[in-house]
Amino acid sequence: MAGGGDPLARLTQVKAGAGALGHLKAMVERLLSAYGRPVPRYTSYPTAPHFHAGIDANRAAEWLSAGPADMPASVYLHVPYCSKLCWYCGCNTKIVARAEPVAAFAELLQREIALVSAWLPQRQKVTHVHWGGGTPNILSPVDFCTITAELRTHFAVAPDAEIAVEVDPRTLSTDMMAAFRAAGVTRVSLGVQDFDEKVQQAVNRVQSFATVKQAVLGLRGCGVQSINLDLMYGLPHQTPETIIATVDQAASLDPERIALFGYAHVPWMKKHQRLIDESALPDDQARFELATVAVERLQSRGYEWIGLDHFARPDDPLTRAARSGRLRRNFQGYTTDATEVLLGLGPSAIGTLPQGYVQNATEPGAWADAIRAGRLATVKGIAINADDRLRRAVIERLMCDLAVDLDRVARGFGATASTFAAEKSALAPFVRDGLVELDGDHVRLTALGRPLMRSVAAVFDRHLAASAARHSRAV
Numbered sequence: 001m002a003g004g005g006d007p008l009a010r011l012t013q014v015k016a017g018a019g020a021l022g023h024l025k026a027m028v029e030r031l032l033s034a035y036g037r038p039v040p041r042y043t044s045y046p047t048a049p050h051f052h053a054g055i056d057a058n059r060a061a062e063w064l065s066a067g068p069a070d071m072p073a074s075v076y077l078h079v080p081y082c083s084k085l086c087w088y089c090g091c092n093t094k095i096v097a098r099a100e101p102v103a104a105f106a107e108l109l110q111r112e113i114a115l116v117s118a119w120l121p122q123r124q125k126v127t128h129v130h131w132g133g134g135t136p137n138i139l140s141p142v143d144f145c146t147i148t149a150e151l152r153t154h155f156a157v158a159p160d161a162e163i164a165v166e167v168d169p170r171t172l173s174t175d176m177m178a179a180f181r182a183a184g185v186t187r188v189s190l191g192v193q194d195f196d197e198k199v200q201q202a203v204n205r206v207q208s209f210a211t212v213k214q215a216v217l218g219l220r221g222c223g224v225q226s227i228n229l230d231l232m233y234g235l236p237h238q239t240p241e242t243i244i245a246t247v248d249q250a251a252s253l254d255p256e257r258i259a260l261f262g263y264a265h266v267p268w269m270k271k272h273q274r275l276i277d278e279s280a281l282p283d284d285q286a287r288f289e290l291a292t293v294a295v296e297r298l299q300s301r302g303y304e305w306i307g308l309d310h311f312a313r314p315d316d317p318l319t320r321a322a323r324s325g326r327l328r329r330n331f332q333g334y335t336t337d338a339t340e341v342l343l344g345l346g347p348s349a350i351g352t353l354p355q356g357y358v359q360n361a362t363e364p365g366a367w368a369d370a371i372r373a374g375r376l377a378t379v380k381g382i383a384i385n386a387d388d389r390l391r392r393a394v395i396e397r398l399m400c401d402l403a404v405d406l407d408r409v410a411r412g413f414g415a416t417a418s419t420f421a422a423e424k425s426a427l428a429p430f431v432r433d434g435l436v437e438l439d440g441d442h443v444r445l446t447a448l449g450r451p452l453m454r455s456v457a458a459v460f461d462r463h464l465a466a467s468a469a470r471h472s473r474a475v
């Protein structure tokens with residue numbers, strides 16, 4: 001994507017010319033005010049704010065019993081605990097100082113594995129396992145291995161299954177790394193966000209480069225084949241210089257993948273974000289510039305830009321999937337996981353079944369009560385209809401391929417592109433402003449439109465207009 005034709009790359013190159021920069025800033029400001037409205041991240045469609053209590057444990061049991069047939073599934077396990085609160089955190093987690101609640105959770109998670117598998121009509125084939133949180137490495141190494149073994153008992157986990165774990169490098173012990181080796185972990189994602197100490201202090205997550213490096217080397221030594229580092233822009237005190245330095249340090253560790261997320265400041269939803277000094281946060285314009293220079297630096301370090309916010313080595317499976325139109329998007333972001341069924345375990349975990357989405361109770365206490373009583377912990381969800389399936393496919397292709405052939409996707413669902421006549425009209429301002437190219441039924445994001453892809457996807461979101469949910473900024 002880098003090069004003279006890429007407006008994002010150009011933004012960094014014209015910095016020397018004050019007149020050109022002024023013009024570009026005015027253009028970016030106008031585009032952000034026109035299209036930068038809060039929109040979902042589209043890791044699902046319909047998105048989570050539309051889930052409702054009409055989908056409960058009974059409905060989830062019914063859907064599981066109907067079975068995903070012979071489709072392979074993925075399993076997501078949510079560990080809802082951390083040892084220290086990062087003020088930017090947008091995850092479902094609780095801070096714990098003692099080991100007991102975590103050990104009790106580990107025991108209940110094993111019961112939930114048995115419970116969910118018992119509702120399925122057959123021993124379910126599983127090709128992907130993803131541990132997220134919270135902090136999965138807050139579990140004891142023994143509990144981590146026991147839970148993984150329990151998964152293998154109740155599900156037919158493929159011998160070559162991807163087993164991915166999100167990790168906090170500050171608390172990653174050598175015993176846990178050995179447990180990862182024993183459990184067959186193939187991929188680890190390390191939370192970094194920013195290496196600048198002033199930025200780290202401002203978000204209450206201080207971790208040195210040496211800590212991250214030690215974790216990366218240790219994981220490599222334990223046979224983990226793929227490492228991802230999570231970075232973040234839009235944090236307090238970040239400047240183009242600090243974020244470039246962070247990218248350089250991250251790249252020096254040679255991870256296969258790097259994710260670059262925009263900080264979502266939503267203190268009305270995540271009250272602890274009020275601890276962040278808002279006066280130190282970059283404004284929309286500065287966020288755009290931070291994202292731009294970081295993207296450009298990642299590309300210059302040899303990473304290919306995947307979708308909205310992922311970067312991968314040219315020979316990485318994620319890059320190959322993106323090149324061949326096989327990239328997928330799910331609750332964990334961009335993935336090569338092609339399964340249509342996701343079994344979500346643990347508090348707040350979301351599952352995807354052929355009939356719709358189901359979500360567990362968010363509060364660990366409510367989740368634990370259900371599991372102790374031998375009930376599924378589902379408290380909400382949404383059934384999806386044919387129109388949802390079609391729109392989900394359109395939005396996914398747009399978010400993954402940066403383009404979508406409306407006619408081709410519609411035909412795959414027994415519909416026609418005429419379904420999207422109103423959406424094509426609604427794209428007119430995007431076309432006029434150079435964000436989208438519309439050629440018949442082909443919708444293509446331009447380089448200028450790429451950072452605003454969520455706003456383009458929102459045009460196809462039939463549920464959004466009726467929603468009062470407040471999302472994060474589009475860039």
Ligand code: SF4
Pocket residue numbers: 081082084085086088089090091093133134135168191
């Ligand atoms: S480690 Fe992750 S989940 Fe835990 S508080 Fe920090 S950002 Fe949130």
